Amino acid sequence: MKFPDLHATLFWVLASATALSAISVVLTQNIVRSAVWLLFSLAGTAGIFFLVGADFVAATQLIVYVGGTLVLVIFGVMLTAQGPFISMKTSAAEWAFSVVAGLVFLGVLLVTVTQGKWVGHFAAVSPAESTSAVALGESLLGIADATPPAQLIGTAAPDQPLPRTRMSYLLPFEIVSVHLLVVLIGAAYLARAKRRRGAAA
Amino acid sequence: MNPTVELANVYLLALPEIVLTLSACLLFLAGTFRQNRHFWAMKSLGILGAAAFILALPFYRQPVDPLFALQAPNMVQPIVLDRLALLLKIVALIGGAVLVLFSWNEVSDDLAAEYHACLLVIIAGVGLSAMANDLIILFLALEMISIPTYVILYLQKTDLGAREAAAKYFLLSVFSTGLLLFGFSYLYGLCGTTNITALLDGLRSTDAGRLPLIALVALVMVVAGLGFKITAVPFHFYAPDVYQGTSLTSAALLAFVPKVAGFAALLRVLDFVWPGNRPPGVALGTQAPILFWILAAMTMTVGNVLALLQDNLKRILAYSSVAHAGYMLIGLATAPELAHQAAAVGGGQAVVFYLVSYGAMTVGAFAVLAYLSTPQAPIETVDDLAGVSRSHPAVALMMAIFLFSLIGMPLTAGFAGKFFLFLGALEVRPEQAVLFRCLALIAALNAAAGAWYYLRIIAAMYLRTPLRAIDKPATWPGLAAIAVCAAITVALGVYPTPLLQAAKAAVGQ
Numbered sequence: 001m002k003f004p005d006l007h008a009t010l011f012w013v014l015a016s017a018t019a020l021s022a023i024s025v026v027l028t029q030n031i032v033r034s035a036v037w038l039l040f041s042l043a044g045t046a047g048i049f050f051l052v053g054a055d056f057v058a059a060t061q062l063i064v065y066v067g068g069t070l071v072l073v074i075f076g077v078m079l080t081a082q083g084p085f086i087s088m089k090t091s092a093a094e095w096a097f098s099v100v101a102g103l104v105f106l107g108v109l110l111v112t113v114t115q116g117k118w119v120g121h122f123a124a125v126s127p128a129e130s131t132s133a134v135a136l137g138e139s140l141l142g143i144a145d146a147t148p149p150a151q152l153i154g155t156a157a158p159d160q161p162l163p164r165t166r167m168s169y170l171l172p173f174e175i176v177s178v179h180l181l182v183v184l185i186g187a188a189y190l191a192r193a194k195r196r197r198g199a200a201a
Numbered sequence: 202m203n204p205t206v207e208l209a210n211v212y213l214l215a216l217p218e219i220v221l222t223l224s225a226c227l228l229f230l231a232g233t234f235r236q237n238r239h240f241w242a243m244k245s246l247g248i249l250g251a252a253a254f255i256l257a258l259p260f261y262r263q264p265v266d267p268l269f270a271l272q273a274p275n276m277v278q279p280i281v282l283d284r285l286a287l288l289l290k291i292v293a294l295i296g297g298a299v300l301v302l303f304s305w306n307e308v309s310d311d312l313a314a315e316y317h318a319c320l321l322v323i324i325a326g327v328g329l330s331a332m333a334n335d336l337i338i339l340f341l342a343l344e345m346i347s348i349p350t351y352v353i354l355y356l357q358k359t360d361l362g363a364r365e366a367a368a369k370y371f372l373l374s375v376f377s378t379g380l381l382l383f384g385f386s387y388l389y390g391l392c393g394t395t396n397i398t399a400l401l402d403g404l405r406s407t408d409a410g411r412l413p414l415i416a417l418v419a420l421v422m423v424v425a426g427l428g429f430k431i432t433a434v435p436f437h438f439y440a441p442d443v444y445q446g447t448s449l450t451s452a453a454l455l456a457f458v459p460k461v462a463g464f465a466a467l468l469r470v471l472d473f474v475w476p477g478n479r480p481p482g483v484a485l486g487t488q489a490p491i492l493f494w495i496l497a498a499m500t501m502t503v504g505n506v507l508a509l510l511q512d513n514l515k516r517i518l519a520y521s522s523v524a525h526a527g528y529m530l531i532g533l534a535t536a537p538e539l540a541h542q543a544a545a546v547g548g549g550q551a552v553v554f555y556l557v558s559y560g561a562m563t564v565g566a567f568a569v570l571a572y573l574s575t576p577q578a579p580i581e582t583v584d585d586l587a588g589v590s591r592s593h594p595a596v597a598l599m600m601a602i603f604l605f606s607l608i609g610m611p612l613t614a615g616f617a618g619k620f621f622l623f624l625g626a627l628e629v630r631p632e633q634a635v636l637f638r639c640l641a642l643i644a645a646l647n648a649a650a651g652a653w654y655y656l657r658i659i660a661a662m663y664l665r666t667p668l669r670a671i672d673k674p675a676t677w678p679g680l681a682a683i684a685v686c687a688a689i690t691v692a693l694g695v696y697p698t699p700l701l702q703a704a705k706a707a708v709g710q
Contacts, residue, residue: 185352186351
C-alpha cells in the first residue's frame with residue numbers, strides 16, 4: 001500500500017461520520033431530519049466500501065440506498081404527512097426494547113468481527129486498482145467462474161476440489177426481472193384499486 | 202466420466218419453470234384483452250400440463266437414470282435436478298393444478314388472468330427453489346414465491362381486513378427475508394462460495410464440534426428466516442390474522458406453498474440431503490438437532506393449545522397449520538441421529554412424506570369451505586357448518602376425511618405421516634433416546650389435544666341441525682379439487698409405500 005496513513009485517516013473520518021450520523025438518525029425525532037442523517041450514514045458506508053476496493057458494492061450502495069430508498073422515504077413522508085413536520089415520540093418501553101435488540105445485534109456483530117479469520121481478509125486495494133466490477137461482469141456472462149471452491153475459514157483448502165459446472169449470474173438476473181414484472185403488475189393494481197374506490201365514493 | 206456439464210445444459214433442467222414463467226408473462230399481457238375466469242383457468246391448467254409434459258419428456262422410454270447421470274454426485278452446479286427436486290416439482294405441479302381448480306370460481310372475471318399468472322409464477326418459484334443449489338438462486342426462487350403471494354393477497358379481496366392481512370404478511374415476510382439473507386451472508390463469509398454443495402463440503406472439512414461460532418449465528422439466522430415460511434413458533438404470529446383476513450384460496454396457498462419451499466430449503470441448506478457416501482447432516486454444528494427439538498416442541502404445543510381456543514374455522518386451520526409444522530420439525534430434529542443407524546424411516550424422508558400428506562388434507566379442507574361459501578353467506582365459524590351432512594352428504598364426508606387425516610386416524614395420510622415421524626423419534630440410538638422419547642411423548646399429547654378441535658367440526662357437521670340452509674349451486678372445478686385432495690389423502694393412508702420409497706430416494710437416507 002502506498003499511502004497507509006492516508007488510507008487509515010480516510011477510514012477513521014468515514015467511519016466516525018457514518019457512526020455519528022447513525023446515532024443522530026436514532027436520536028432525532030423529526031422524521032425528515034432523520035432521513036437526511038440516514039443519507040450521510042449510507043454515503044459514509046459507501047465510502048468505506050470504496051476504500052476497501054469493493055467498488056461495485058459501493059456504487060450499488062450509492063444508487064440503491066442513497067439514491068433510491070432515501071428518496072422513497074422522503075416521498076413517503078411528503079405524501080402521507082398531515083402536518084409540515086412529523087415527530088416521533090418513543091415511549092420508555094420502546095426504548096428499552098430497542099436498546100436490548102441493539103445490544104444483541106451488537107453482540108452478534110462483535111462475535112463476527114472477533115471470530116472472523118475471513119477468507120482473503122482485509123486485502124486493502126487502492127480504489128484506482130480495484131476491479132471487482134470487472135470480475136462481476138465476467139461472471140454475469142459466464143466467462144469467469146462465479147463460485148470459487150469453498151474454503152472454511154481457518155482451514156486448509158480442500159485438496160480435491162469437487163467437479164464443477166461454471167456458474168453464471170444470467171439465470172438469477174432473469175429471475176430478478178420476473179420479480180420486477182410481478183411487482184409492476186401489483187403496483188398497477190394497487191394504484192388502480194385506489195382510483196376505483198375513489199370514483200365510487 | 203466427464204463431470205463437466207455445459208452451462209446451457211444445466212439451465213435446460215429448469216425448462217418447465219421457464220415455460221411457466223413465460224406463459225405467466227403472456228397471461229399478464231393478454232389479460233387486458235379478455236376477462237373470463239373460465240377461459241384463463243382452463244389456460245392455466247393447460248400450461249401446468251405442458252410444464253408437466255416437459256418435465257416428464259426426458260424420462261420417456263428410458264429408465265429414470267440418464268437425466269440424473271448427467272450430473273455427477275457432489276457436483277458443483279447452480280441448479281440440480283436430483284430426486285428431491287424432481288419429487289417436489291411433481292408435487293408443486295399437482296398442487297398448482299389443484300389450486301387452479303380450487304380458485305376457478307373464487308376469482309372474479311376481471312382479475313382471473315392476473316391471479317392465475319401469479320399462481321404460475323409461484324409454482325415456477327417452488328420448482329426453482331426445489332432445484333436451487335446456490336444460495337443466490339435459492340433466495341431469488343423463494344422471493345419468486347413471496348412477491349406474487351403479496352399481489353394475490355391484495356388482488357383477491359380489498360376490504361379492510363384483507364388489506365391488513367396483506368400488509369401484515371408483506372412486512373413480516375420482508376423482515377424474515379432480511380434474516381435469511383443475513384444468515385446466507387454469514388455462510389458466504391465462512392466458506393467464500395455461494396454454491397450449497399461446495400459450501401457444505403467446505404464446512405465438513407472440519408470437525409462439526411470445532412466450527413467457528415459464526416456458523417451457529419448462520420444456522421440460527423437461516424432457521425429463523427425459513428421458520429417464517431413454515432410458520433414455526435415464534436415466527437407464527439402472522440398466520441391466524443392473515444388467514445382470517447384473506448380469501449380461502451389465498452389461505453390455502455399460504456398454508457401449503459411456503460411450507461413446501463421452506464422445508465425444501467431447510468433440507469438442502471442445512472445438509473439433510475446427501476447423495477450417497479457423505480456423512481450425515483450436522484454440517485452447521487452439533488447444536489442443530491437440539492435447536493430443531495426445541496422448535497418442534499414449542500411449535501406443536503403453541504399451535505394446538507391456541508387452536509383449542511378458536512371458533513373461526515380459518516383461525517383453527519391456521520393454528521393447525523402451525524401445529525403440523527411442529528410435527529414436521531420432529532423429522533428435522535431426528536434426521537442427523539437416524540442417519541447414523543439403520544432406521545426404518547429416516548427423518549428427512551418422513552418430513553417429505555408428511556409435507557405431501559399435509560398439503561393434500563389442508564388444501565382439501567380449505568377447498569370444502571370455499572365450495573360451501575357464497576359471498577353473501579360465507580362459512581366462517583364452526584356453527585356455519587352445522588348439519589352440512591344433510592344438505593351436502595358427499596362434501597361433508599370428504600371434509601370428515603380431511604379432518605380425520607389432520608387428527609391422524611388410521612387409513613388416512615395424516616396417520617401414516619405422523620406414524621413415520623413418531624417412529625423416528627422413538628428409534629433414536631440409546632445415548633439420545635430419553636431426549637427424543639420425550640419429544641415423541643410431547644407429540645403424542647399434542648396429537649390427542651388436536652383431536653378435540655377437529656372433532657368439534659365433525660360433530661357440528663354430523664350431529665347438529667342446520668342453523669341456516671346452505672344453497673350453493675354445485676360447481677365441478679371446486680368438487681374436482683376436493684375429490685383430488687381426498688383421493689390423495691386416502692391413497693397415501695392406505696398404501697404409503699410408493700411415496701415413502703420416493704422420499705427415501707430423494708433425501709438419500
